[in-house]
Amino acid sequence: MRKLMTLLLSGLMLASCGKDAPRVDQRLVIVGFDGMDPVLAQQWMDVGSLPNFKKLAAMGDFRPLPTSNPPQSPVAWSDFATGTGPGEHGIYDFLRRDAETQMPAFSISEIVPPQDVLAIFGMELPLDSGEIINRRLGTPFWSAIEDQGGYSTVLRVPVTFPPDPIHRMMAGMGVPDLLGTQGTYTIYSTRPVNSSDAASSRNMRMRPNREGHIETVLEGPAHPLKPDAPALNASLVLDPAGEKVRVQLGDTDVELAEGEWSDWITVDFSFFGPASVSGTVRAYLLSTYPRVQLYVSPIQINPRDPVVPLSSPPDYASEVVDRHGLYHTIGMPEETWSLNEGHITDHAWLEMERTILQERENMFYDALDEQDSNVVVGVFVQTDRVAHMFYRGIDPEHPLYSETSEEARGAIAWIYREADRILGETMKRMGPDDRLIVLSDHGFAPFRRAVNINRWLTEQGLLVLQSGKKESSVGFSAVDWSQTRAYALGLNSIFINRAGREAKGIVSDQEAEQIKQQIIAELPKLHDSPTGLQVVRQVFDGAELYPGNANGDAPDLVVGYEPGFRASWQTTLGGTPLSMIDDNAKKWSGDHCITPEAVPGVLFTSFQPENPLDSLQAIAHYAREYWAGAQ
Numbered sequence: 095m096r097k098l099m100t101l102l103l104s105g106l107m108l109a110s111c112g113k114d115a116p117r118v119d120q121r122l123v124i125v126g127f128d129g130m131d132p133v134l135a136q137q138w139m140d141v142g143s144l145p146n147f148k149k150l151a152a153m154g155d156f157r158p159l160p161t162s163n164p165p166q167s168p169v170a171w172s173d174f175a176t177g178t179g180p181g182e183h184g185i186y187d188f189l190r191r192d193a194e195t196q197m198p199a200f201s202i203s204e205i206v207p208p209q210d211v212l213a214i215f216g217m218e219l220p221l222d223s224g225e226i227i228n229r230r231l232g233t234p235f236w237s238a239i240e241d242q243g244g245y246s247t248v249l250r251v252p253v254t255f256p257p258d259p260i261h262r263m264m265a266g267m268g269v270p271d272l273l274g275t276q277g278t279y280t281i282y283s284t285r286p287v288n289s290s291d292a293a294s295s296r297n298m299r300m301r302p303n304r305e306g307h308i309e310t311v312l313e314g315p316a317h318p319l320k321p322d323a324p325a326l327n328a329s330l331v332l333d334p335a336g337e338k339v340r341v342q343l344g345d346t347d348v349e350l351a352e353g354e355w356s357d358w359i360t361v362d363f364s365f366f367g368p369a370s371v372s373g374t375v376r377a378y379l380l381s382t383y384p385r386v387q388l389y390v391s392p393i394q395i396n397p398r399d400p401v402v403p404l405s406s407p408p409d410y411a412s413e414v415v416d417r418h419g420l421y422h423t424i425g426m427p428e429e430t431w432s433l434n435e436g437h438i439t440d441h442a443w444l445e446m447e448r449t450i451l452q453e454r455e456n457m458f459y460d461a462l463d464e465q466d467s468n469v470v471v472g473v474f475v476q477t478d479r480v481a482h483m484f485y486r487g488i489d490p491e492h493p494l495y496s497e498t499s500e501e502a503r504g505a506i507a508w509i510y511r512e513a514d515r516i517l518g519e520t521m522k523r524m525g526p527d528d529r530l531i532v533l534s535d536h537g538f539a540p541f542r543r544a545v546n547i548n549r550w551l552t553e554q555g556l557l558v559l560q561s562g563k564k565e566s567s568v569g570f571s572a573v574d575w576s577q578t579r580a581y582a583l584g585l586n587s588i589f590i591n592r593a594g595r596e597a598k599g600i601v602s603d604q605e606a607e608q609i610k611q612q613i614i615a616e617l618p619k620l621h622d623s624p625t626g627l628q629v630v631r632q633v634f635d636g637a638e639l640y641p642g643n644a645n646g647d648a649p650d651l652v653v654g655y656e657p658g659f660r661a662s663w664q665t666t667l668g669g670t671p672l673s674m675i676d677d678n679a680k681k682w683s684g685d686h687c688i689t690p691e692a693v694p695g696v697l698f699t700s701f702q703p704e705n706p707l708d709s710l711q712a713i714a715h716y717a718r719e720y721w722a723g724a725q
């Protein structure tokens with residue numbers, strides 16, 4: 095958290111390109127609908143719900159598009175951007191293991207604080223600029239096109255933070271919140287609130303006086319200059335207002351009814367004289383007095399005054415505010431954890447999703463209307479997020495199916511119709527010489543049962559807990575590294591505890607090979623006891639999948655689950671619960687981090703490609719060739 099704040103003082107800014115682009119009449123427009131599934135798309139095209147997709151398929155082509163291995167968005171969109179595989183672009187999973195600590199770390203972007211600081215008057219002033227790093231390596235096709243004199247517009251594609259210095263870019267997945275996390279929300283309540291240990295929530299207990307008056311704070315980022323000082327905060331005051339609740343936060347004074355979202359609230363966290371850090375939040379009143387409960391969204395980096403660059407050129411982020419008002423800036427804007435933990439309702443979450451969709455549409459249509467780029471790429475992740483959270487509504491075998499509301503059952507069909515509407519708006523904005531590609535990075539499958547891979551490794555004798563410990567919480571807290579030979583973290587990754595590579599490594603290269611073969615042979619034999627179903631279809635050898643091992647982060651093994659199964663949340667963060675496989679009783683009920691052949695994405699084109707576009711990587715090559723051919 096402090097890293098982000100120290101960095102802001104270093105004044106890191108991207109140079110604006112400042113090129114005035116000419117009008118372009120022969121564009122390649124690429125629209126991504128993250129997670130759009132070919133089976134669901136076909137089904138809803140067949141019944142007439144997706145007329146624009148049907149029209150596009152009839153104009154050109156529609157087919158399933160093979161996904162990346164593993165089929166995770168940051169991996170797949172990096173394949174798409176660079177035309178290479180993970181062994182070259184270096185993104186293998188949402189999470190990587192830091193070899194030095196053997197702890198999970200975010201794979202996508204990294205904030206390196208200034209190395210030199212001047213300690214003075216109890217403060218630390220940065221002397222160099224620090225850095226934000228996009229961990230994806232290689233050259234994305236939009237940059238290659240610009241290098242040859244073209245113009246690119248790229249909006250909210252995953253793994254684009256910090257933004258590439260191109261004609262127009264809005265950074266996507268990778269942008270943190272103001273705390274430096276991937277989205278930490280806060281619940282204010284007069285009673286204790288339960289959260290699981292994987293949740294990214296903060297629970298604040300409130301104590302009203304006899305009139306119901308409450309004074310509390312919204313905790314912000316760490317103090318950028320004083321490492322030992324408490325976090326910056328802003329005052330938050332609540333009072334009864336008839337049936338409503340009056341909320342005073344920052345300079346905003348608003349009355350909210352139960353079940354109502356506020357507009358954006360700007361909160362400036364002061365830290366030194368007039369200096370402050372600006373964030374934005376939305377509040378949602380969960381319940382009114384006497385048991386008042388308020389939800390405050392993750393604190394977004396304020397796009398009007400961003401502490402780190404969100405766009406290229408840097409002013410573009412605030413120009414969007416001037417045209418359309420404030421918007422979500424965090425890379426993964428949907429607050430999936432608040433719904434997964436039951437902290438907000440399906441209805442409240444879907445209302446938030448409508449807001450995000452509108453923001454994304456405003457940005458995308460404006461960019462199309464500018465008509466100033468050879469290639470225009472926009473990714474809408476809403477199709478993915480709704481499918482994750484509402485698959486329980488279309489999967490009769492999901493543990494929550496029977497208690498899913500009418501609105502929740504219709505949610506995925508709704509977001510596909512929205513995608514169809516966006517496609518229609520996009521086609522209206524295209525000229526006769528433009529070409530259109532619509533794709534998704536992967537499809538979808540049910541997520542009914544959660545697999546604790548570290549428990550399985552324990553039973554194989556490959557992961558050993560400290561003596562007397564029967565389980566381990568996240569972060570490998572009770573793991574005995576001196577006897578552990580393999581460990582799992584992330585959504586599909588297994589690592590061998592190799593001597594000389596991992597800080598606490600004990601396994602020789604020769605033994606590592608034997609352990610890999612053991613896991614490849616044995617894990618597909620795991621069957622789920624209540625149903626007898628096979629859990630894992632195939633375990634892939636990382637050395638074969640990822641020649642090059644860019645970033646040195648390649649996992650030794652990649653687990654290809656059968657549909658219905660996925661790594662448990664505890665597994666992703668390095669936990670070892672007692673059980674092997676649990677019911678997934680959470681609302682996050684659909685997933686795609688399984689064997690890639692089971693979850694292809696979609697590809698629609700407005701034309702018949704000269705060579706088959708049979709992979710995400712092929713689209714990057716096509717974009718470069720198309721641009722070269724159009725010159």
Ligand SMILES: [Zn+2]
Pocket residue numbers: 129167478479482686
């Ligand atoms: Zn997803």
